[in-house]
Amino acid sequence: MDNTMRKPPRNRRKMQSVTMSDVAELANVSPSTVSLFLRKPEAVSATASQAISRAIDKLNYVPNLMAGGLAAASSRAVSILVPSVRNAFFAETVSSMQTALKKQRLQLILGHTEYDEQEEEELVRMALSWAPAAVVLTGLSHSAATRRLLANVAIPVIEIWELGGPQIDTAIGFHHDQVGVAAAEHLIGQGRRNLLFLGARMHQDRRAKQRCDGFLQAARAAGIAAKVVEHPDTASAEIGSMLLSEALRLHPDTDGIACSNDHIALGALFACERQKIAVPDRLAVVGFGDLSFSAACNPPLTTIRPSGDLIGREAARLIEAHLHGEKTDGPRQIDTRFTLQHRRSS
Amino acid sequence: MDNTMRKPPRNRRKMQSVTMSDVAELANVSPSTVSLFLRKPEAVSATASQAISRAIDKLNYVPNLMAGGLAAASSRAVSILVPSVRNAFFAETVSSMQTALKKQRLQLILGHTEYDEQEEEELVRMALSWAPAAVVLTGLSHSAATRRLLANVAIPVIEIWELGGPQIDTAIGFHHDQVGVAAAEHLIGQGRRNLLFLGARMHQDRRAKQRCDGFLQAARAAGIAAKVVEHPDTASAEIGSMLLSEALRLHPDTDGIACSNDHIALGALFACERQKIAVPDRLAVVGFGDLSFSAACNPPLTTIRPSGDLIGREAARLIEAHLHGEKTDGPRQIDTRFTLQHRRSS
């Protein structure tokens, strides 16, 4: 008996059922070749390719992205941080982005900032620990620490849904103040002179505030002192109804209103109907968002339609380009614009 | 000069700026202790803890979750697959789940199946390659391969938003046919006898179909042959309006309708208003979803409210429990119920 150098029992580790080596063994090639096949199939001979894919099928092999990401120092994840996916605007962007990224086999890691910069900072930290292929944030306003965290990363940092402020890397969106301007100019063009803005949650939602500011400014430029009536909570039809009633109580001669979004506008229309206020004869209403109900309501709502899914697609396109090694030449800005849908409410 | 054994220059690798070893060095402890501190702070002495957290702050250290996940054979990611986050129901669940999981420092990886089992299968495969802490799917109907992929994983597999079929592991949701039953019984209780169901996308949305079926069955049980009018596209107010017009053309004596969801119901209300059909006097309307506008419209909509955010919270709770080592004793089922909100439309 050789009790010389008796080794203690090896310590056990957790493991994955089927690894790349298993595939390699079954396919009679080296693990390197399997890896190469998975990453650049065109660099592997037809015979080897065939053997490998057969082995993969047979073993039901699922590659371990953690191991791959660790070795390659970057993962196939894209982190996207939005205020909330409950908000139809961001849901649209997230959805279109996920669809576009799927083709690149990139996965979306989702985070909700709830309009809180502190929360966002924490989420950015968590996001970065995945070594993502890109980070997507909402808006241009972030904490100093967030900015610092993202300043020197080698991956694309994309800020969406806002344009017109200092940006970290690339921004994709539009100018919200211009939305307000467009709404005001439209109402003025329709002959309205007593303008009012109905806003929700504007202390938190910077972009709603910008739309409001643009509206006021354009009115002022036309010699009109537009009013504002607002509510601190999240936009909803219910709040829209309340706001409209309050607005008409405070400013009974109002003849044109713009709303921070279509939920508010819808609520305003409901209130008008209940109070027998003729829209648009007595009061013109303009919304923002062109949500699913906006063309169907009574009367159909004039609204400004942002391009939420274009934003997502453009972001995905940029990320893809970066992945394929295209140069990102300094801070870029993509204006996805918006369009005014003129319907019968104005 | 020792030119014996001249080594070729080591090949360079990509890297992370600050690693755990850097922290350990600065804090004058071993990397093991830093790792321990990060995972079980209570097992590390106060002095060491202090030194380590100081070092982490100073270096702005962000742990690499890929490395951690690889070593631990499981990641801090939870994969959630829903038809689409554009759908307010799933947005709600995703949102509440993300909020709950955030406390456990778990991240959500999102995928959209678009009601396609093949797509779902591919997404499950991608999801598993992250070695997630749990997988959440929508509904109980999946491809055979999906089922096979998930059958033997050691993590929780949670199916949400549907109950009443064969489940993989745990299901959290409610019985959609019971929703249909509740709607029918409510309308019958209100004295309606000429019932009709307005449905959208029912060939793809199994759960909408189940609600419809439950409705028809309950009507039949009461001796009523309820009608169905449907549209293949995604539910929207516009389609709701169209469907209502068509329904009344085909079945002019209808006096009670249930809708596959509140978008459809809202559109139906809009159409009624335009066509001067008195709701509820001439026609009672019941929706499903209790969406943000449902209490505010004219008349306020009677609807069945599912518990989308409870589903998300329960799922998060289960995942958390599993993470803390609690036993999952066989297939489980959590019925989150629904409630009928009786408002003036019926």
Add this chain to the structure above:
DNA sequence: TGGGTCAATAATAGCGCTACGATTAATTTG
């Protein structure tokens, strides 16, 4: 006072994969 216990820390051995250079085989060309 000496073994036993416990708390705190450290050393070790991978997790599964990719990147890089090295090797071999196949093909071209002066």
Add this chain to the structure above:
DNA sequence: CAAATTAATCGTAGCGCTATTATTGACCCA
């Protein structure tokens, strides 16, 4: 026909971390 090129494949050395075992020192009590 040898040298040079190209195509295909392989071997090696980690990526940054965790889990496990080993080690250290402090404290206890008979």
